[in-house]
Amino acid sequence: MGDFFLHLLGYVNPYYLQIIVNIGIGIILALGLNVVTGLTGQLSLGHAAFMSIGAFTSAVLTIKIGMPFSINLLLTGFITAAVAALIGLPILRLTGDYLAICTLGFAEIVKVIFLNLEITNKALGLSVPTPNTAIPMPVVVWIVVLLTIVCVTFIHNSRFGRALMAVRGDEIAAEAMGINVTRYKVQSFAIGAFIAGVGGALYAHFMGYINPSDFGFLKSVDILSMVVLGGLGSIAGSVIGASILSAAPEFLRFMANYRMLVYGGLLVCMMIFRPNGLMGGTSFTEMVLRALGRKPRLKIIMEQKNSELTRSGNGDT
Amino acid sequence: MAILELNNVTIRFGGLVAVNDVNLKVEEGTIQALIGPNGAGKSTLFNLITGIYTPTSGSISFKGKAVSGTPTYRIAAAGIGRTFQNIRLFTDLTVLDNVLIGAHSRGKWNLAGALMKLSPWVQKEEGALLDLARECLQMVDLTYRAFELSGNLPYGEQRRLEIARALALKPAIILLDEPAAGMNPQEKSELMAMIKRIRETGVTVFLVEHDMKFVMGISDRIAVLDYGEKIAEGVHEEIRQNPKVIEAYLGKGAADAHA
Amino acid sequence: MFLQQLINGIALGSTYALIALGYTMVYGIITLINFAHGEIFMVGAFVGLFATAILKVNYLVAILIAMVVCMLLGMFIERVAYRPLRKSSRLSALISAIGVSIFLSTLAQMLFGANAKGYPEGVFPVKQITIGSAEISTLQLLIIAISAVLMISLEFIVHKTKIGKAMRATSEDYNTAALMGINVNMVISFTFALGSALAAAGGVLVGLLFNAVSFNMGLMAGLKAFAAAVLGGIGSIPGAMLGGLLLGVTEVAGVASGFSSYRDAIAFAILVLVLLVKPTGLLGRKIQKKV
Numbered sequence A: 001m002g003d004f005f006l007h008l009l010g011y012v013n014p015y016y017l018q019i020i021v022n023i024g025i026g027i028i029l030a031l032g033l034n035v036v037t038g039l040t041g042q043l044s045l046g047h048a049a050f051m052s053i054g055a056f057t058s059a060v061l062t063i064k065i066g067m068p069f070s071i072n073l074l075l076t077g078f079i080t081a082a083v084a085a086l087i088g089l090p091i092l093r094l095t096g097d098y099l100a101i102c103t104l105g106f107a108e109i110v111k112v113i114f115l116n117l118e119i120t121n122k123a124l125g126l127s128v129p130t131p132n133t134a135i136p137m138p139v140v141v142w143i144v145v146l147l148t149i150v151c152v153t154f155i156h157n158s159r160f161g162r163a164l165m166a167v168r169g170d171e172i173a174a175e176a177m178g179i180n181v182t183r184y185k186v187q188s189f190a191i192g193a194f195i196a197g198v199g200g201a202l203y204a205h206f207m208g209y210i211n212p213s214d215f216g217f218l219k220s221v222d223i224l225s226m227v228v229l230g231g232l233g234s235i236a237g238s239v240i241g242a243s244i245l246s247a248a249p250e251f252l253r254f255m256a257n258y259r260m261l262v263y264g265g266l267l268v269c270m271m272i273f274r275p276n277g278l279m280g281g282t283s284f285t286e287m288v289l290r291a292l293g294r295k296p297r298l299k300i301i302m303e304q305k306n307s308e309l310t311r312s313g314n315g316d317t
Numbered sequence B: 001m002a003i004l005e006l007n008n009v010t011i012r013f014g015g016l017v018a019v020n021d022v023n024l025k026v027e028e029g030t031i032q033a034l035i036g037p038n039g040a041g042k043s044t045l046f047n048l049i050t051g052i053y054t055p056t057s058g059s060i061s062f063k064g065k066a067v068s069g070t071p072t073y074r075i076a077a078a079g080i081g082r083t084f085q086n087i088r089l090f091t092d093l094t095v096l097d098n099v100l101i102g103a104h105s106r107g108k109w110n111l112a113g114a115l116m117k118l119s120p121w122v123q124k125e126e127g128a129l130l131d132l133a134r135e136c137l138q139m140v141d142l143t144y145r146a147f148e149l150s151g152n153l154p155y156g157e158q159r160r161l162e163i164a165r166a167l168a169l170k171p172a173i174i175l176l177d178e179p180a181a182g183m184n185p186q187e188k189s190e191l192m193a194m195i196k197r198i199r200e201t202g203v204t205v206f207l208v209e210h211d212m213k214f215v216m217g218i219s220d221r222i223a224v225l226d227y228g229e230k231i232a233e234g235v236h237e238e239i240r241q242n243p244k245v246i247e248a249y250l251g252k253g254a255a256d257a258h259a
Numbered sequence C: 001m002f003l004q005q006l007i008n009g010i011a012l013g014s015t016y017a018l019i020a021l022g023y024t025m026v027y028g029i030i031t032l033i034n035f036a037h038g039e040i041f042m043v044g045a046f047v048g049l050f051a052t053a054i055l056k057v058n059y060l061v062a063i064l065i066a067m068v069v070c071m072l073l074g075m076f077i078e079r080v081a082y083r084p085l086r087k088s089s090r091l092s093a094l095i096s097a098i099g100v101s102i103f104l105s106t107l108a109q110m111l112f113g114a115n116a117k118g119y120p121e122g123v124f125p126v127k128q129i130t131i132g133s134a135e136i137s138t139l140q141l142l143i144i145a146i147s148a149v150l151m152i153s154l155e156f157i158v159h160k161t162k163i164g165k166a167m168r169a170t171s172e173d174y175n176t177a178a179l180m181g182i183n184v185n186m187v188i189s190f191t192f193a194l195g196s197a198l199a200a201a202g203g204v205l206v207g208l209l210f211n212a213v214s215f216n217m218g219l220m221a222g223l224k225a226f227a228a229a230v231l232g233g234i235g236s237i238p239g240a241m242l243g244g245l246l247l248g249v250t251e252v253a254g255v256a257s258g259f260s261s262y263r264d265a266i267a268f269a270i271l272v273l274v275l276l277v278k279p280t281g282l283l284g285r286k287i288q289k290k291v
Helices: A002-009 A014-039 A047-065 A069-091 A096-116 A137-156 A159-169 A171-176 A181-207 A217-230 A235-251 A253-273 A284-291 A297-316 B042-049 B072-079 B095-106 B111-115 B120-139 B155-167 B185-200 B212-218 B236-241 B243-250 B252-258 C002-030 C037-053 C059-085 C090-112 C138-160 C162-172 C174-179 C184-210 C217-232 C237-256 C260-277
Strands: B002-013 B016-027 B031-035 B057-062 B080-082 B173-177 B204-208 B221-226 B229-234 C128-131 C134-137
Touching: A002 A137, A014 A047, A014 A137, A014 A159, A014 A181, A014 A217, A014 A235, A047 A069, A047 A096, A047 A181, A047 A217, A069 A096, A069 A181, A069 C260, A096 A217, A096 C090, A096 C217, A096 C260, A137 A159, A137 A181, A137 A235, A137 B111, A159 A171, A159 A181, A159 B095, A159 B111, A159 B120, A171 A181, A171 B072, A217 A235, A217 A253, A217 C090, A253 C059, A253 C090, B002 B042, B002 B204, B016 B031, B016 B042, B016 B204, B016 B221, B016 B229, B031 B042, B031 B185, B031 B212, B042 B057, B042 B173, B042 B204, B057 B072, B072 B080, B072 B095, B080 B155, B095 B120, B095 B155, B111 B120, B120 B155, B120 B185, B155 B173, B155 B185, B185 B204, B185 B212, B221 B236, B221 B243, B229 B236, B229 B243, B236 B243, C002 C037, C002 C134, C002 C138, C002 C162, C002 C184, C002 C217, C002 C237, C037 C059, C037 C090, C037 C184, C037 C217, C059 C090, C059 C184, C090 C217, C128 C138, C134 C138, C138 C162, C138 C184, C138 C237, C162 C174, C162 C184, C174 C184, C184 C217, C217 C237, C217 C260, C237 C260
Parallel strands: B031 B204, B031 B221, B080 B173, B173 B204
Antiparallel strands: B002 B016, B002 B057, B221 B229, C128 C134
């Protein structure tokens, strides 16, 4: 199968291949942040820190132990999630702006630590060998993209996801509904970090070189812009936002220099004119179902049950 | 049997004593009302019962077990549902989702369940929660709104939705904080019928309300709070004629004139 | 040695305090972390640089010019990027503020280049004064003196003038202040103007102190000043001053004891610790959970 993919990729212009992979990694990172900020409503300004923890962890695992890439990816995800949970436990008690600033501070600390650690080669950064996988890297990246979309969609439409949305909506009301707000915040933080860690690992192995300075505040803003552009809380939005912002600088060469300028203006304008993002709160599943001309399953069940009820109600009278 | 018991409950905010040495018993299966002028500490009392505040002194027990000091979410899951004086719905979610969130503690599947969403076990639980949510919506006549955003509902329906959401906890007792506020007479009488229906399903009702007519028409027992202290308790007639209550509501002169 | 480090710390800390005041005042009134505040400080440093280099004015005049320019900038930003969001969620306002910050720093990079620039020589002739074993530069004394004058003026404005009273009322309770006939929009504009002016003065002073002005100086300085504001208790003006000084002294002490490569992490470590141990800061008021 690997040969087949390799053959297929042979036809793709390497330049475009690079863009396609960048888009994939962008989508993964945006989806992770979307769980934390979009779904749970906790603004994180340090998402790049988790990406960097993932990138360096996986790089070290590859370089020092030569761990197989698939296990490496999973382990990296879990390590990143564990770090996030450890950090999240104390700082997620903070609300709103304080939390945002704390995540930013945490990200800066992570950067400074990596810049001073021997094992991450200090400010020089690490060269990462291309992993020896049966399937070529670009395909691996996109498999992970699809898996992430599926998992995040499942999370959205579940008891777990509803609890996260309750936390986003109103913490006091959520507690009064029996939801352990702190626990769900930490879990959401850990999920976001898991996804970011995996994204970072893919980035490290695809790029072949990582430097702590690549994962600074601007990278976090980069990811946040993707989520905000697409619409906080919308999976389809994150996918589209990440695709646009990852591809735009490549296709609009003139934009490369203005990139951050555009992002800045974009964040302000989106908040003022279209706070729900491009996708405006519609969900992926709904879109697909509507395109197929079908109703969501939930709606069908409800309607069925209601009609049963009216029928039995009529029988009584 | 008293399902909810407050023993010498006091809470101070800085120098202010918001609730002072209150003793109160809510009997199982009754509709208990709590009335009192603005700022008497009624909502604070609800916040104490649900664990949002911890009493400075005194204790609260639910079904014979002490709950003061327990986190809010545990108290809720143990079976105390509530609504809020200033409506606190999840306005960006649908009516159905609001009620499903209320049913949170009746489910078990967490992150693992989300990832195994299509497995029969998780599907079964989701189905059960959906049934529960539907029953609760039925109870407050909001089924027809199930897929609308809760923030778009008119005021009276938002109040009812809060009740449905609290019922989804399958609570043993439900605390209603000014459920009739802002409703017209027609809506109020519908609400009264609704609350009676809720009681018939075996749920004890404890409500705070301003509207005397509403309170008198629905409750089995009434307690009166003034400046954080319980000044009276009893059935309708006792309360109506209690000079302290009249004084609290109408001022001293009125109480003398009445006497 | 100790005295010298202390003076170093106080000089650095005064500039943090000047920036922190803007954060704290704005937060006190509209509970927004004005993320763009650090960029206003950066713009102030650039305006001061151009005033001394091109207009050849005295450094005091340069500070004044920078203050006026940044006042207008601060009010403009509030009008364009924050006022339309006053009724939206705080998350939206904060994201908008981050947007403004990114926009301004990128714009500065495009206009003024990526390299740090120094103030022209002789703008402020620095002399060293020896007190005991300590060598103190007149520049440090100037920074401390100007900061002190500005902070005393601020205290005067806030506590002795009519607009100051309106500011305090608005920060106490926004809605009630509006009902009492206070022009809340005007008060908010004024608060942004005051805070921005102080940040601009800080910008020129820091530019002189490190003799370097660059497009990205706002982010780190802004974050540290924010940490100072939180340390002192956000919303509290004396708190911001105290927090700034403490942070400056701690940072200098940290660098002096050999942690210079962790310099930027010190402020954040302090910030995170303070938020966890005493979220209301040293001089902040206790916040009652509203239900």
